[in-house]
Amino acid sequence: TQLLEQSPQFLSIQEGENLTVYCNSSSVFSSLQWYRQEPGEGPVLLVTVVTGGEVKKLKRLTFQFGDARKDSSLHITAAQPGDTGLYLCAGYNAGNMLTFGGGTRLMVKP
Amino acid sequence: EAQVTQNPRYLITVTGKKLTVTCSQNMNHEYMSWYRQDPGLGLRQIYYSMNVEVTDKGDVPEGYKVSRKEKRNFPLILESPSPNQTSLYFCASSYRQPGFMNTEAFFGQGTRLTVV
Numbered sequence: 001t002q003l004l005e006q007s008p009q010f011l012s013i014q015e016g017e018n019l020t021v022y023c024n025s026s027s028v029f030s031s032l033q034w035y036r037q038e039p040g041e042g043p044v045l046l047v048t049v050v051t052g053g054e055v056k057k058l059k060r061l062t063f064q065f066g067d068a069r070k071d072s073s074l075h076i077t078a079a080q081p082g083d084t085g086l087y088l089c090a091g092y093n094a095g096n097m098l099t100f101g102g103g104t105r106l107m108v109k110p
Numbered sequence: 111e112a113q114v115t116q117n118p119r120y121l122i123t124v125t126g127k128k129l130t131v132t133c134s135q136n137m138n139h140e141y142m143s144w145y146r147q148d149p150g151l152g153l154r155q156i157y158y159s160m161n162v163e164v165t166d167k168g169d170v171p172e173g174y175k176v177s178r179k180e181k182r183n184f185p186l187i188l189e190s191p192s193p194n195q196t197s198l199y200f201c202a203s204s205y206r207q208p209g210f211m212n213t214e215a216f217f218g219q220g221t222r223l224t225v226v
Contacts, residue, residue, distance in 0.1 A: 009150065031209050042114070042200050042217025043153070050212065088152060092209020097143075097168055100152035 003027070004091050004101035012107045013079055021074045021104045023089035030093050032065055032072045037086040079108045112137045116201050116218035123191055123225055131186045131221050133201030139216075141204045142184040143168065144176065146197040153200065159184055191225040198222050
């Protein structure tokens with residue numbers, strides 16, 4: 001099993017602050033996905049990154065895949081209460097299943 | 111509307127009483143899987159199916175069974191549930207293996223199972 005470690009596990013911030021969530025592994029992944037999960041719902045895909053060093057932006061969210069394809073980060077600018085949720089990273093390698101990290105639970109207070 | 115439907119959403123049962131959680135998708139996806147979600151452990155795959163009549167073990171298959179007789183349905187069976195199977199369960203489907211070639215996994219709303 002290829003482990004993915006997310007940090008921090010919990011994050012509570014005020015509206016308007018910036019934050020970064022990290023997803024690290026000792027293994028190389030072909031691609032890495034970020035999902036967001038709200039209470040009572042299943043995870044929903046936010047983005048897939050495939051190339052080492054790739055940066056993708058989704059409004060106020062910026063996703064980066066490490067050069068060596070072992071790590072990724074999610075940066076949120078000017079967080080809003082609607083960003084509250086559980087953020088999960090998941091790595092994929094050919095021949096293996098999608099491996100999920102433990103998640104980062106974000107709370108943005110108004 | 112494209113969706114993955116799980117039933118029931120909530121279930122409380124007693125140790126040893128067989129139960130089945132159903133999962134159905136209407137997107138004609140070939141790949142389906144079951145995950146359990148426990149605090150701090152993320153999602154761990156229980157079983158997956160690449161197509162009809164093709165199933166394989168994931169990371170944590172002990173105590174679970176699955177079947178894939180039709181493309182749209184992928185039930186999860188607990189023959190003799192135990193308290194350590196208390197968890198939040200998710201069914202997911204995708205066109206092909208999620209993560210491969212940007213493939214997205216579509217998740218159901220979850221089944222919260224408590225075994226007492």
